[in-house]
Amino acid sequence: MTDSPAPRIPLDPKEQPILDKLLAVRTNLELLKQDRSTYVKSQDVIDLYNQVIEQVVVLNEIRTSKRLEQNRVDTVLDDCFQLTSLAFLTIGKNHEAPAVYSFVSTTKRLLDHVKEATFYSPKDLESVSARLADCRRYIERGKEAYSPELLTLLDARIELCEKTLGELQLNLSHLTPDLTPKWDKLVSILRSMSACNTRSKFPNDEVDEYLEQLKEIQEELRPYGIVAYESTGSKEEKLAEMTEKLFISIAHPEPAPEAKKLIETLLQRNFVWYALIKKKQGYISPAFKETYDKLLEIRNKLEKLSLTQAWSLRETDLYSFQRQLDRVDETRVDGNFFDAVGRPAELYEQRTMLYLLRKSYATIYHLLVSSEPVSEALLPIYNQLVTLKKCLVEVKKNGGVASPRELYPYSMKLNSIDNMRVDGKFMIGSDVPDGQGSVMSLLAECFDIAYELRNDAEDSGSGEKSGGSESGQDELTK
Structure with a gap:
């Protein structure tokens, strides 16, 4: 298996035995995940979890003077924690501290993408906030039963999520009650157009309906002084100017935009995106086709899982999806994708692949949240x-x-x-x-x-x- 992306620095010889033992544990966890001849047993998972914690204790003793070091031991350790966390869900221990690890990792990725995208619904944040509060309770309840090393790690990661969540909530706090429904509608339209853009056959009529909805919203927003960016030039010049302005807004988002600016930017983005996807009709440059196809396949498999979750999902199955997405995500530089010769993706390819990446993380989040606290045996x-x-x-x-x-x-x-x-x-x-x-x-x-x-x-x-x-x-x- 390929490790998750991480900086490669020389390994301290003292850490080699730790790495070897963690690799063995990871192999056993993967075998446990792949064995469909029987259900995953609680004792097997707990034994492997204890072996991971033993290595964490040894590692902490070695790194007393280099707490911030990151090497292959850390990437394999993260794999082990991720697998044991998903295994805890599989055996029905959803409300135990180790089960929190995978959820928090996915939530952190999702929140970072939401912050980068700068558009999201208040309901998205409400769901995440409630789940993070649940995680806090599970950690508090597990203080006596689980390793302080694990609890400290989880506490730090939840704190990071809460910090990002607070920033996102602050941005939307500028929206007034009468503007919030219009904001939600614009978010929904942008997501819906992105979904249309990744279908095997581009649905022109459906996308045109979204344009009509955008025009209606624009008229409703005129009394507030909110309009899409307008140009006196040709249609092509107008699209070029709007695209350039959108690039600037993506690269330099305002820390706490006022309501007018917030909605105006989202309205512009919708019109630009409509024009781009109508022009491209789902065509992806050959330089990025491989990455696009990979992300599309992952998204489709995850959506199929979400439809048959109750009967076919073993939570440890999500591990391979998480790792594949992480690897694609880590290849980005300054938020963009680059081809084999180092050329950045155009706006259309960039936004299309980011939609698939974010949609996949969101689906994993949904699958984790809706996992029932029941062993797969029952x-x-x-x-x-x-x-x-x-x-x-x-x-x-x-x-x-x-x-x-x-x-x-x-x-x-x-x-x-x-x-x-x-x-x-x-x-x-x-x-x-x-x-x-x-x-x-x-x-x-x-x-x-x-x-x-x-x-x-x-x-x-x-x-x-x-x-x-x-x-x-x-x-x-x-």
């Missing part, structure tokens, strides 16, 4: 219960059932799952996988909904019988 049971609950809720929403008999299929399935328990627990062989509480809670919810539906059906049936007998008596007395 996921088949958990997913069946999720489906059962959805069905029962839908039945209840549509007026319930006419008779208890209609609930038999649901009751039989619930009872069959309930009968799988041994001494009140769901066992896999002799193991008790993590996530018992989540599965039990979901099972109880399903039983409660089914019980309510049965009672409603019985009450309804009793009422009809009572009404029917009274009606019959009335007929007899006539």
